[in-house]
Each structure stands twice: as structure tokens, then as C-alpha cells.
Amino acid sequence: MRLLASGLGDSMPVAANATGIGAALRPPPPVQLAARRREDGGYDLSWCRSSRLGWAWLDGAGAPLGEADERYRLEIVPALGPARTVELASPGNLYEAALAAVDLAGGPVLIRVAQLGAGVASYASELILQS
Numbered sequence: 001m002r003l004l005a006s007g008l009g010d011s012m013p014v015a016a017n018a019t020g021i022g023a024a025l026r027p028p029p030p031v032q033l034a035a036r037r038r039e040d041g042g043y044d045l046s047w048c049r050s051s052r053l054g055w056a057w058l059d060g061a062g063a064p065l066g067e068a069d070e071r072y073r074l075e076i077v078p079a080l081g082p083a084r085t086v087e088l089a090s091p092g093n094l095y096e097a098a099l100a101a102v103d104l105a106g107g108p109v110l111i112r113v114a115q116l117g118a119g120v121a122s123y124a125s126e127l128i129l130q131s
Contacts, residue, residue, distance in 0.1 A: 027051075027117040030072065030091065033125045035111065041097035045074070047113050047125060049091055071116040075124070079107030087116070104131040 001020060006013040028050035035043040049070065074093055077083040081103065086093070095111075103109045112124040 022120060025117065025120050027115045027120075027122045029122040029125045030113050030115050031125065033111065033113055033127045035095070035127060035129055038097070042100055043095040043129065044092065045095055045111060045113075046092040047072075049115060050122075073112075073114045073116055073121060073124075075110075075112040076103065077110040077112065078103035079109070081106060100129075104129065 001018055003016045003018060004013040005016065030047040031050055033045075033047045035045050037043055070089055070091075072088045072091065073085060074088055075083055075085045076095065076099075100109075107130075109129040111127040111129060114121040114124040116122075
């Protein structure tokens with residue numbers, strides 16, 4: 001975009017060019033990302049959605065959606081081995097015990113969750129699991 005700025009006493013505006021990055025199109029990132037260890041060695045991963053429609057949790061259950069549908073991208077990034085990505089329709093996932101054991105044997109595991117909006121994802125919330 002081209003901006004024209006002028007102040008008091010300026011005879012001509014000064015032109016500047018700026019590139020929009022589309023940040024206003026991104027949904028806010030999920031919050032309260034948590035991993036609760038299960039008795040079987042797996043983890044219950046959970047988070048709360050954020051909303052651009054409002055921040056008050058009037059019903060105590062969560063913020064209004066503010067997107068066409070509820071979708072998340074979960075990435076599990078072990079220190080060794082390939083990362084895995086899955087798209088989800090609800091705020092949570094089971095990190096199975098067998099996968100967690102293999103992943104954590106190689107070191108810390110990065111968990112990333114982004115909310116998917118219309119055409120663009122939020123910035124990711126991150127959590128590091130260690131054995």
C-alpha cells in the first residue's frame with residue numbers, strides 16, 4: 001500500500017510504501033496448552049480456543065468460535081525422527097503411549113498447536129515434553 005503523510009506546515013505530503021502482512025486475518029492462537037500424563041504412559045493433549053469475537057467466557061466453558069468451523073493443526077516434533085502433523089476438529093488429542101515412548105527416548109518433544117482460520121493459521125502455541 002502507499003501511504004501519504006503530511007504534518008502541520010508541510011507543503012507536500014511524504015510518500016511511503018508498506019506491505020500488509022495479513023496479521024488481522026489470523027485467528028488468535030490457542031491458549032492453555034497442556035499435556036496430562038496418563039497411567040498407560042500416553043498423554044492427553046488439550047487446549048482452549050481463542051476467538052476474535054470476544055474474550056469473555058460468559059458460560060465458563062469457552063470463548064465463541066469466531067471461525068467458519070473449528071479446526072486445529074497439531075504438530076508433534078521429536079528431537080530425533082520425523083515430525084507428525086494432524087488436523088483436528090476439536091481442542092484435544094491423545095498422544096498414544098507407544099509413540100510417546102519412542103519419541104521421548106530421543107530427547108524432548110515439541111508440541112505445537114495452531115487454530116486454522118479461513119485461509120490462514122494462527123501462530124502456534126508450543127509446549128515441550130521431557131521424559
